[in-house]
Structures are given as structure tokens and as C-alpha cells.
Amino acid sequence: MINFNIDGVEVRAEEGSTILEAARFYGLNIPTLCYHDELTPYGACRLCMVEVDDGRRTRLVASCLYPVKEGIKVRTQTERVIKGRKLILELLLARCPNSKTLQDLASRMRLEQIRFNMENEDCILCGLCVRMCAEQMGGGAIGFVGRGQNREVVTPFRMVSEICRNCGACMYICPIVDLQCRGVKSPGELCNSCLIMTPQCLEKYGQVMCTLKSCGVCVGKEEK
Amino acid sequence: MKTITTRQELEALRNSLLQQRDPNKPCVRVCVGTGCRARGGLDVLESFKDEIKKQGLEVRVDIRQTGCHGFCERGPVVVIGPKEIFYQTVKPRDVTEIVSKTLLNGEVVDRLLYVDPATDQKILCEHEVPFYKRQTRRILANNGRIDPANILDYISVGGYQALAKAITTMSCEEIIDTVEKSGIRGLGGGGFPTGRKWRLCREAHGDIKFVIGNGDEGDPGAFSDRSLMEGNPHSILEGMIIGAYAIGANQGYLYVRAEYPLALKHLQIAIDQAREYGFLGNSIFSSGFGFDIKINRGGGAFVCGESSALVASIEGRMGEPRAKYIHTVERGLWNKPTNLNNVKTWASVPLIINNGAEWYAKIGTKKSKGTAIFSLVGKVNNTGLVEVSMGTPLKRIIYDIGGGILGGRKFKAVQTGGPSGGCVPEELLDLPVDFERLTEVGSMMGSGGMIVMDQDTCMVDVARYFLDFLQYESCGKCVPCREGIKRMLEIITDITAGRGKEEDLELLQELAEMVKDFSLCALGKTAPNAVLSTLRYFRDEYEAHVRDKKCPGGICKDLIQYFILEDKCTGCGACLKLCPQKAIQGETKKLHTIDLAKCIRCGICRDACPFEAVMVR
Numbered sequence: 001m002i003n004f005n006i007d008g009v010e011v012r013a014e015e016g017s018t019i020l021e022a023a024r025f026y027g028l029n030i031p032t033l034c035y036h037d038e039l040t041p042y043g044a045c046r047l048c049m050v051e052v053d054d055g056r057r058t059r060l061v062a063s064c065l066y067p068v069k070e071g072i073k074v075r076t077q078t079e080r081v082i083k084g085r086k087l088i089l090e091l092l093l094a095r096c097p098n099s100k101t102l103q104d105l106a107s108r109m110r111l112e113q114i115r116f117n118m119e120n121e122d123c124i125l126c127g128l129c130v131r132m133c134a135e136q137m138g139g140g141a142i143g144f145v146g147r148g149q150n151r152e153v154v155t156p157f158r159m160v161s162e163i164c165r166n167c168g169a170c171m172y173i174c175p176i177v178d179l180q181c182r183g184v185k186s187p188g189e190l191c192n193s194c195l196i197m198t199p200q201c202l203e204k205y206g207q208v209m210c211t212l213k214s215c216g217v218c219v220g221k222e223e224k
Numbered sequence: 225m226k227t228i229t230t231r232q233e234l235e236a237l238r239n240s241l242l243q244q245r246d247p248n249k250p251c252v253r254v255c256v257g258t259g260c261r262a263r264g265g266l267d268v269l270e271s272f273k274d275e276i277k278k279q280g281l282e283v284r285v286d287i288r289q290t291g292c293h294g295f296c297e298r299g300p301v302v303v304i305g306p307k308e309i310f311y312q313t314v315k316p317r318d319v320t321e322i323v324s325k326t327l328l329n330g331e332v333v334d335r336l337l338y339v340d341p342a343t344d345q346k347i348l349c350e351h352e353v354p355f356y357k358r359q360t361r362r363i364l365a366n367n368g369r370i371d372p373a374n375i376l377d378y379i380s381v382g383g384y385q386a387l388a389k390a391i392t393t394m395s396c397e398e399i400i401d402t403v404e405k406s407g408i409r410g411l412g413g414g415g416f417p418t419g420r421k422w423r424l425c426r427e428a429h430g431d432i433k434f435v436i437g438n439g440d441e442g443d444p445g446a447f448s449d450r451s452l453m454e455g456n457p458h459s460i461l462e463g464m465i466i467g468a469y470a471i472g473a474n475q476g477y478l479y480v481r482a483e484y485p486l487a488l489k490h491l492q493i494a495i496d497q498a499r500e501y502g503f504l505g506n507s508i509f510s511s512g513f514g515f516d517i518k519i520n521r522g523g524g525a526f527v528c529g530e531s532s533a534l535v536a537s538i539e540g541r542m543g544e545p546r547a548k549y550i551h552t553v554e555r556g557l558w559n560k561p562t563n564l565n566n567v568k569t570w571a572s573v574p575l576i577i578n579n580g581a582e583w584y585a586k587i588g589t590k591k592s593k594g595t596a597i598f599s600l601v602g603k604v605n606n607t608g609l610v611e612v613s614m615g616t617p618l619k620r621i622i623y624d625i626g627g628g629i630l631g632g633r634k635f636k637a638v639q640t641g642g643p644s645g646g647c648v649p650e651e652l653l654d655l656p657v658d659f660e661r662l663t664e665v666g667s668m669m670g671s672g673g674m675i676v677m678d679q680d681t682c683m684v685d686v687a688r689y690f691l692d693f694l695q696y697e698s699c700g701k702c703v704p705c706r707e708g709i710k711r712m713l714e715i716i717t718d719i720t721a722g723r724g725k726e727e728d729l730e731l732l733q734e735l736a737e738m739v740k741d742f743s744l745c746a747l748g749k750t751a752p753n754a755v756l757s758t759l760r761y762f763r764d765e766y767e768a769h770v771r772d773k774k775c776p777g778g779i780c781k782d783l784i785q786y787f788i789l790e791d792k793c794t795g796c797g798a799c800l801k802l803c804p805q806k807a808i809q810g811e812t813k814k815l816h817t818i819d820l821a822k823c824i825r826c827g828i829c830r831d832a833c834p835f836e837a838v839m840v841r
Contacts, residue, residue, distance in 0.1 A: 043546070043547045043702070043744060044701050044702045044703065044744070045702075045703055046702055046703050046704055046742045046743070046744070049741075049742055060741050060742065061547075061549065062547055062744070065547045065549055066547075066549050067549060067550070080741065083738070084704075084738045084741055084742045087734065087735065087738045088703050088704060088707075088738070088742065091703060091704075091707035091708060091711060092703060092707065094707075094711075095707060115731055116711050116714070117714060124703070125700065125701075125706070144542065144700075146700070147525065147527075147696075147697070147698070147699055147700055148695060148696055148697065148698040148699065148700045148706060149695060149696075149698075149700065149706070149710060150700075151699075151700035151701075151706070
């Protein structure tokens with residue numbers, strides 16, 4: 001077992017486990033978008049960045065990839081970390097303004113504004129679907145093509161894949177495409193409804209359904 | 225040819241080569257590196273061959289094609305030994321004169337000599353030209369002296385002696401100790417201590433280990449790796465073999481971008497020759513140590529110069545970096561311990577083994593030892609490859625070696641380290657160049673690019689240019705780099721187009737700092753350097769763009785106007801004829817005017833005006 005310190009608490013974790021795994025075990029919340037328990041960590045969304053002091057220097061690392069080491073001091077909520085996470089989320093929301101997952105994160109992290117030009121994309125290129133297909137479904141029917149701004153997830157040569165079994169695992173795991181936030185009326189707006197509703201919406205509307213695509217109960221009421 | 229199995233055999237071969245070669249025999253050395261080749265170096269070489277044949281001098285004169293001399297500005301370069309007469313910008317039509325005058329009669333062709341612009345004096349020998357005189361050439365010492373496609377040339381200047389010494393007389397520990405003591409650091413720009421890296425890799429668990437030579441030089445304006453690979457490929461191989469022996473690797477890879485066909489060709493020839501002589505193979509110098517090198521051609525993605533992306537590319541996967549919390553020396557190529565060094569670092573190894581760690585560490589600064597190679601380009605008089613000892617002040621490189629700013633203009637900034645480096649302003653010109661000092665001022669050593677900019681440069685536009693390059697070259701894996709660079713570029717493009725808002729500068733700074741902190745690999749981590757350094761040193765230019773909608777450098781098209789000075793215009797009509805928009809009116813010998821509504825600010829009129837009457841405001 002490895003002994004280390006996380007947010008001021010002395011903790012233990014198995015050798016080879018990551019900071020994120022240890023933090024979640026101890027109930028600490030580190031936001032993630034490209035991470036899934038059953039898939040190889042990828043380290044692309046950079047939301048899970050934490051500050052690690054290894055005795056020599058303090059640096060920012062991706063907690064989903066960084067293996068715990070004896071004696072390190074991890075801080076998951078420093079000002080530098082929070083500020084960066086918020087800006088990353090702001091960038092992602094400018095790309096996919098209607099994503100419920102992103103809107104929820106924005107509420108939770110108290111993001112106040114989006115300062116960039118709006119786009120209307122469906123994909124944040126987190127790569128969960130690619131890894132899901134290859135690692136869990138034994139498929140490998142989809143992958144990344146292109147570089148930088150032209151990067152996208154497609155089947156080989158953009159043709160109907162012979163390997164794809166239409167199992168739907170890629171859609172199941174996608175954090176973005178399926179869940180659209182109903183609270184956003186124009187791109188660039190931050191919904192924040194869920195934050196306001198919980199737990200008030202339970203009292204006011206009798207249900208908390210905002211994780212469901214079809215809810216939007218509060219929005220509906222207001223419109224009437 | 226018999227393979228060489230002992231140190232004595234190598235020594236004997238070298239001695240016989242030196243005996244065969246008369247040091248007083250005239251030798252024509254023509255540079256056919258890429259720079260000189262582009263300016264007709266191959267034609268010059270052919271002309272020499274023809275002319276010497278015509279005059280029946282084949283027995284009396286040697287002709288040798290060499291790699292880059294570094295002074296590309298003055299190419300094609302020809303050096304006539306044994307007097308080392310240095311001819312520059314040689315054309316095929318000059319060849320007859322050179323042969324008949326210099327080779328036959330020992331006379332000098334005056335008009336082809338280099339003229340020192342400072343003193344107006346003609347200079348006879350290469351090493352007396354100020355450009356070379358003030359350099360400390362170690363890694364590049366034999367570039368321009370030897371034929372890169374001939375291993376015997378390399379052996380005759382002492383090649384493979386270090387390998388023989390290392391394998392036959394030194395233990396692996398001793399080699400690593402020597403490299404560590406020399407203080408050499410990764411010359412690819414990272415600056416990680418090479419000896420420590422070797423030791424970590426040697427100590428890493430596993431029977432199979434790899435060494436990799438990184439020749440994937442992707443920075444615009446940098447060409448030091450290319451020149452080294454083209455001009456002295458054996459020095460890289462020798463270093464890699466020594467390293468592999470010390471680390472315990474039996475297979476090496478050279479990753480070279482496919483855009484460097486000449487480097488690839490010369491490296492392949494060198495590998496074949498080294499195999500033939502037994503420097504690569506099963507039992508090098510009868511030691512039982514076997515090693516071979518394979519060349520991998522890169523597709524030209526900038527990010528593949530990053531070590532983990534490079535490894536992925538060799539493995540046949542997409543060239544994308546991974547987090548290196550577990551180092552490549554522990555888990556690299558195919559998850560085996562891998563030692564990756566830049567080709568310049570590898571080429572330094574034989575020098576360290578031959579001359580000792582103390583010799584190497586003698587020059588340089590406290591923490592950065594040895595020499596650094598810069599590709600000096602931009603608005604300087606002498607562009608080319610410059611090798612100086614670490615700690616040489618920028619001023620010395622730009623003014624003493626580079627010969628100052630082109631056209632006597634005013635210096636504005638110098639950008640070091642390629643697109644990911646920062647811009648260093650005039651007040652920091654006395655800065656001694658080494659890894660630490662460059663990082664302190666917000667730039668970096670990087671690949672050794674050094675772009676000099678003069679007064680007519682818009683620093684906002686410079687930042688925009690590099691962001692544009694990086695946006696295109698980002699692999700797109702992590703969010704800060706992919707989305708962050710895109711948004712920074714959007715903001716800066718708005719600023720250069722006159723749509724900038726006051727709060728944009730703050731947002732730009734915030735974004736740049738986040739991208740620097742949160743990106744996955746070195747590409748993203750260093751991408752904002754150009755923005756951050758220009759914001760730090762040239763904030764007034766940003767403010768001029770945003771507040772006054774003016775471009776002080778006169779570059780940003782949306783913010784400038786061309787006009788003709790009344791007192792200088794002679795009405796010659798030069799501008800009028802060339803204007804693609806027909807925006808210039810005026811009768812012959814009378815003042816011309818520019819119709820601003822039609823003008824597209826292409827600047828052709830300014831370049832065309834012989835009287836400097838066209839101005840920008």
C-alpha cells in the first residue's frame with residue numbers, strides 16, 4: 001500500500017492505482033469527461049487535473065493517469081485547478097452549448113459566462129466511444145481521423161463498417177450527444193436550472209427529472 | 225572490404241588513409257547541402273567535374289561533395305584546399321576561371337571572395353570570415369570537410385575512434401559516468417541531462433531495450449538537424465552505437481521526416497557502410513555486443529517530434545502523445561525501456577568519449593555545458609547555421625555572427641525555439657543563451673530556431689502566425705491545446721482585424737496561462753509562449769491595435785493605409801504600372817495618389833517605388 005496525502009488527509013491506496021481512483025474511493029469529487037472505470041484512462045479532457053507536490057516541485061497532473069506515489073501531497077481544489085477547469089469547461093460549452101452533461105458540470109462548478117463564439121458540435125472528442133468499442137465490445141469499428149481542428153470519430157474510410165454490430169455501446173457511453181439540455185434557449189446561455197431546482201424543484205414540481213432527456217419540467221411550466 | 229574487428233585495425237586503416245591522401249594536393253570541396261543545392265550547388269559540382277576532366281586534372285585534383293557549411297546565405301559555397309580558399313555564391317560559369325586560376329596557377333579569384341561588410345575587406349579563408357570566426361564549431365566541425373556518403377572520409381578525420389575506445393576499453397558504467405560528468409543536456413530542446421537519462425534506461429527492468437535518434441525537425445525556419453544528418457551522418461550513428469552499448473540496447477531507430485530526402489539518403493548510405501565495416505552488426509569490435517539501426521520515415525506531423533508521439537508513430541499508431549508520468553526510459557517503444565535523444569545529442573557523444581568529460585564541460589554556463597546550434601534566419605545579413613558555446617549573448621549571435629540587421633534597419637525582437645518559443649525584445653539582447661535563461665524570459669531553447677525581426681514587424685501578427693501554425697499542427701487529443709489554441713487564434717485574428725475589445729487581452733492572457741498549465745504534452749504546454757511573451761514585452765502594440773485600431777508595425781492590413789509622400793514622389797509611374805487594383809492615379813511626372821477605397825494594401829507599390837515615397841500609416 002502507498003501512503004500519501006490528499007487535500008490534507010493522510011490516505012492509503014494500492015500500488016499502481018491512480019490519484020483519481022483513490023480520490024473517488026475516499027469520496028472526493030474530481031470532475032471528469034473522458035474517464036470511465038472500465039476503460040483505459042486517456043487523459044484528454046484535462047478536467048481531472050490536480051496539483052501534486054512530490055517534495056521537489058509542485059505541478060499539475062491528470063489524476064486519471066498519475067499513479068499514486070509514497071509521500072506525495074495532492075490538492076484537488078486549489079485556485080489554479082478550479083480556474084483552469086472552469087476555462088476548459090467554458091471552451092467545451094462553446095463547442096457544444098446544448099450538452100446536458102456540460103451544462104450540469106457548469107452549474108456544479110458555478111461557471112458564470114461563456115466568452116467565446118458559439119459553435120454547434122455534438123462531439124467533444126473524449127474518445128470514450130472509441131475505447132468502449134475496442135476494449136469492451138471487441139469491435140474497433142470506430143476511431144479518430146484527422147488532426148487538430150479536423151479531428152473526428154468515424155468508421156474507416158467513412159464507410160459502413162463491417163465490424164460494427166450496431167450494439168449501441170458507443171451511444172450508451174457518450175456523455176454528450178444523447179442528453180440535450182432543455183433549459184438553454186439560445187447558444188451561449190448557461191442553464192443553471194438544475195442548480196436552482198435542487199432540491200426546490202422537488203418541492204415545487206414534485207420531481208427531479210433533469211437527468212432525463214424528456215424532463216425540462218420547469219422550463220415547460222414557465223413557458224405556460 | 226574486410227570488417228574491422230579490433231581497435232588496431234581501425235587505427236591501421238586510418239593511417240593508411242592519411243598516407244594515401246596528400247595533404248598538399250588541391251581539393252575542391254563543393255557544398256551540396258540542401259541550401260546550396262537549391263541555389264545550384266549540384267550544377268557547380270558537375271561543372272567542376274567537367275572542367276577538371278577537360279583540363280586533364282583528374283589525377284592532380286580531388287573533388288569532394290560535402291554537407292552544409294552553414295553559411296547558406298552565401299551559397300553555393302566552394303572551398304579550395306589545401307589553402308582553404310573560400311569562394312561564395314559560385315555560379316557554374318565561374319568554374320572555368322577557378323580551375324584555370326586557382327587550381328592551375330594558385331591565384332585567387334578576387335570577385336568570389338567574401339567581403340566583410342564592416343571593413344570592406346576581402347577575406348581569403350573560411351575560418352577567417354566573421355560568420356565562422358566567432359563560432360565554436362564542435363558538432364558541426366566536420367560538416368563541410370568530409371563527403372557524407374563516404375565512410376573513409378569520416379574514418380580519416382578520426383571517425384569511429386570513440387566507438388572503438390568505448391567498446392574495447394570502457395565499461396558501460398564508465399561511459400555513462402563520462403557522459404554524466406560532461407554535463408551534456410538534451411539538445412533537442414528539452415534539456416534533460418543525457419547521462420541521467422542513459423542511467424535510468426540502463427537501470428530500467430527488461431532485457432530488450434531500444435535507442436531512438438530523433439531527427440523529426442518540424443519547426444519552421446530550423447534546419448540544424450537536417451544539416452547534421454545530411455553532412456555528417458556517421459557521427460550520429462557512432463553516438464547511437466556507443467549509447468546502445470552503454471544502455472544495453474540491441475536495436476536502434478532513427479526517426480526522420482520524409483520531407484528530408486537527402487538526409488534519409490545519406491543516413492541509409494551511412495548505415496549500409498557501417499554494416500559493411502562491422503560497426504553495426506552482430507559482434508561490434510569482437511565484443512559480442514550486437515546492434516543495428518533502422519530508419520523510420522515520419523509523415524511530417526509537427527507533434528511527432530514529441531517523444532511519446534514519435535514512439536506511437538514508430539509503433540504504427542496515430543502520432544499522438546501520451547502522459548509521461550511513467551517515463552519512456554521505463555516504458556517506451558512497445559512498452560520496453562527506450563532511450564530517445566535528438567540527433568545532435570547523439571552526435572556529441574563521440575566528441576565526449578574522445579576528448580573526455582572535462583573538455584566538453586569546459587565551455588558553457590553553470591548548468592548548460594557545451595555548445596548549442598542555432599538556425600539563424602529572418603532579417604539578418606548572414607543567415608545560416610551557427611554553433612556557439614552555451615551562454616553566448618544574443619547580441620553576439622545576431623550582430624557579430626549574423627552581421628546585424630538587414631538593410632541597417634532597427635532590431636525589434638528575436639524569436640528563439642521555433643513556433644513554441646517566445647519573442648525576446650531588444651532590452652534583453654545581452655542575455656546569455658542557455659536552457660535556463662531562455663526559459664526565464666519566457667522563451668526556450670527548443671530546436672534552435674532563431675528568427676530575427678526588424679522594426680517593420682507587427683508582434684501581434686507574429687503571435688497570430690505561430691498560433692495558426694500550432695492550431696494546424698496540434699494533434700487535437702486534449703481540450704486545452706485543441707480548443708484553447710483555436711480560441712486564442714480567433715481572438716488574436718479579431719485584434720489584427722481591428723475588431724479587438726479591451727477585455728480580449730485579459731481573456732487571451734487567461735487562456736494562454738491555462739493552455740500552458742493544462743495541456744497534455746510539450747506542444748500544448750509551450751504553444752502560448754509566443755502570445756505570452758509578446759503580451760509581456762510588446763503589450764503596447766496589442767493596446768494600439770485594440771484601442772487606437774492602429775498597427776504600429778504597419779503589417780495588419782485592416783488597420784493600415786498606404787499613401788504617397790508629396791515631396792518624394794517624382795511621378796515615375798512605377799507604382800501605377802504594378803498596382804493590381806488600378807488604385808493609383810496620376811499623370812507622368814506629377815504626384816500620384818492612392819485611391820483608398822480600391823487599395824487592398826498588398827504593398828507592391830511600396831516595394832516598387834525607387835524613391836521611398838510610398839508610406840504606411
